[in-house]
Amino acid sequence: MKNFKTSYLWILLLFIFSCNQEQLSIEEVNSTEQPNLYSASHQSSLTTGLKPIGSGVMMQAFYWDVPAGGTWWNTINTKVQDWSDAGIDAIWLPPVSKAQNGPFSMGYDPFDYFDFGEYNQMGSIETRFGSRTELTTMIDNAHQYGLNVIADIVINHNSGGDSEANPYTGGNTWTDFNPLSGNFYRSATDFHENNVHSNDSGAFGGFPDLCHHQTYVQDWLWKNANSVAKYYRDIIGFDGWRFDYVKGFEPWVVKEWKNEVGGFSVGEYWDSNVSTLDWWTGVAEASAFDFACYYKMKDAFVGNNLNALNDNMLWKQNASKAVTFVTNHDTDEIITNKILAYSYILTHEGYPAIFYKDYEEWLNKERLNNLVWIHNNLASGTTTILHVDDDEYVARRNGNNGSGLVVYINNSNNWQERWVETNWSNTLIKDYTGHSSWQPVTQGGKWVKIQVPPKSYSVWAPN
């Protein structure tokens, strides 16, 4: 993690340097021409560049059953500037293309990968979230503010095909796909079972299960110039990928996709087993959501046993491949002490994601913004757990050259205080959350006494 952060810093510095160079040449051109506002603003987004992904915090920019009616892309569009200002570096969108349930679908029943709300099929022109123009306008705006935009890619299964006689099953199956975009027609051979084999690592419900071994499917999904992956990257403007239900197919699919088009990639491998998650990230060469961390936090914060935080998690095994989260659109079980869970993921290693509803509706936004700031500015280096019992947890981020922090989480109903060993000798420190007003000076041996309010957390670093 140490080298991880340091290299991002260098990339950022290089970005700033190269932006300044390009800024000069743009001004030179503009000074001899009529100003063209459109190209000037577009140029500025190119020269500013996107934030290095993982340098900040991801925003999951939706929840299950966001308002229907085609307004969601516009809603997101009004928020991207504030999110960027708060330290968000990427937004994860729900699946953007037309699905079987048309204007009501959250997108996980994909029908036409190339209908972004512009063809009249499945009961509507627009998707639940809006029109193609509203989507690309929002993505361009997010780019203006340096945000990466992550596409939710559902390629395990499809939905909404017509019935056809299936030579492999001997019966009729819903595998005849005739999308109005005219791209990626599918039929029985493209799904399991077929002439290649009977199944892959998993199917989802009764949905037709795509066969990624078929060259035709590979061509349309990631290989060809007009594939889903390249169209989403080059025409729509996506910068990264969140792969849905990766238990349903083999990890080489994600690896091939990523090798073909690049971009940050994270898989939804819904499993609490650290070894399995670690295996998947290795073979897929992609990140995974840290479901191990999620379930340990549930034990810790809902089960009122912070000792669970001592157990293994993906971020402890492989921090650079772990996307940590407290809630997502599928699961919201850490309903008590949720801000404590956020104080955990936003001070620890891994790339943390914040859930839209937690940020915009359920939790205190200033508290979350403060933790995002702490994540982006103080939470560096490896992690050492300093103390843990059933209701207290103290850990140190070891930082680089004197940076880092000490986080103290308290799940009891009383103020707690504790002597801890920091990174700093003879240094005035303070609680960056403002929960404690203490400003102690560390001893020569780096020890100091810190405190934390009931059901709360404090984060200590040099003043």
Ligand code: ZN
């Ligand atoms: Zn753009």
Ligand code: ZN
């Ligand atoms: Zn197959």
Ligand code: ZN
């Ligand atoms: Zn499958």
